[in-house]
Amino acid sequence: MSNSDQILDLVLNNIPQGVFWKDRNSIYLGCNRIVARAMGMESPSDLIGKSDDQFPSLTRQQAESFMRMDRQVMETGLPMAPLVEPMNRFDGQTIWVETTKVPLYDSSGQIIGVLGTWQDVTERRRAEENLRQSELRHRSLVTAISEMVWTSNAIGGRLMVDPPLEVFTGMRHDQVRGAGWLHAVHPEDRPRAEVAWTTAVTSTSPYDCEFRLLRADGQWRHIHSRGIPIVDPSGRLQEWIGVGIDVTDSRLADLRIRKLNDDLEQRVRDRTAELEAANKELEAFSYSVSHDLRAPLRAIDGFSRILQSDYASGLPAEGQDFLRDIRTNTRMMGKLLDDLLSFSRLGRQAIKKQRFSSRSIVEQCLNELSTQNQNSVARLELADLPYCWGDPTLLKQVWLNLVSNAIKYSSRRDTPVIEIGATAATGSAERIFFVRDNGVGFDMRYAHKLFGVFQRLHRAEDYEGTGVGLAIVQRIVHRHGGRVWAESELNRGATFYFALPEQGVAQ
């Protein structure tokens, strides 16, 4: 081979494309190694004299298509535009090639054949197919969640919406195209929507705005429109893309919830006003009780007393006795009134909570009670009492009532024993205190009556009292957000418990 032939040969067989040439009858006159190898031939010379329909791997359609293209090129004398077509290699594998063909002219301008090249674009085609699938998937996803997809150019112009706005709104195309989209927005939302868009565009920050859009059926739909700026690899703003999502249902749900809340709050306000009015009435009532009911009592007691002292001589023993009964009863009633007043006052008093030592409060109570009681308690067991969180004045009343009850109901024992203590905090949510006595106890079947106002489980002549003490205890403890209960066995004593929430525990 001559030098130039050698170079030509080198070039032909190193081009990364298949190169071939055929005569007027599409018979191969020659090709390069790539083509030969694709057809399973040892060398290019093996193709000479053959045509496409003679290659076993090619399908009939492929061969006919190639030869048809050859004829077209030779008849028109025009090169063909690159065509991507399938081709079966000798091993049966289908590859995709991008083929171009040009007519071959001899020196006299006659077409003597066709020259072609093809490039294996199988990989490229696969990548393109994957890309197309991916795009399809993304598009479907976007369409599934949004009412519309939109794009605009970098400065916010050339707005394109899909599906077109006129379809959604029912307005005419010329009304809503381009910047006209604002006409479909609710007048109240228009200024806000416009400002949001221009701000996003000028500051190149993501766009996020919710507004009402008029739908073709006349309904105002809440559309949440969001868009992001697309920047090319060099950092320049290319375009905007975004979606509009119909959030009407959740907006309406929000509004409904807000209205429910407002209604609820109004009802709470009304109820509070009612309660305050009821409280005021109760205050007036208590004041009246205090004054008006006691005046006649004073008279009854006073005149009975005068009868007793000044007219004793004229009154037989039985008469004296009756007078004594009258006075006992008036005093009883006076005490009832006092207790009733304290009980009602409790409901109105503000609680001032603080941390204080239960022990010191209990010790104060014990001092006061011992000066009042002639029979001192035989045995008192005062355990270590913790600090507690509450109103000391009110809680002192609780301790006083519980301890004086314990003393009272165990007074008939030979050795009255009283235990005062606290149990370990249950997970530090509350503190439980107790007062235990070894007295007469009560029937647990009536335990639910214990804390009622004026409820007594024992006869007045056995154990004096008005039956308000425990009601006061319960009221105070409940106002602290705590609870109160008791356990007992008849003649085996009783234990009264009360639990107070610790500091910081929500009530």
Add this chain to the structure above:
Amino acid sequence: MIESGIEILLVEDNPHDIKLALHAFRSHNLINRVQVVRDGAEALNVIFAGDQGESFVNCPKVILLDLKLPLIDGIEVLRRLKSDERTRQIPVVIMTASSEEPDIQTCYQLGANSYIVKPVDFDQFTAAVRDIGMYWLLLNHPSQ
């Protein structure tokens, strides 16, 4: 106008309370020194001797004043007594059934000398009356 010799002015509306109080005073031989008026207006008339502006003949040694009175109530009487130069120094003992805190505070702020809640128990009541009588009349040195 104050009757001469009167040292205790009892301003009380309730007839039973009056009766009981007088009985108590009687049992301690203080009855001759007591004058009773039935409402706030009468109390002020007696002390300030009407419109003539004459000064009274005698200041009582002590005024026992109930709060709930017809016409002019006890608090108003107290205010007038304590805001007038001539009567400011008369000891006023508030006797009332009300143990409501605001009343007590108001009375002390206006200058009441003492505040007693009328007990139901008559023995306690007579003891209170006796104590008041004894203290203000016999033991206390009045201002001159």
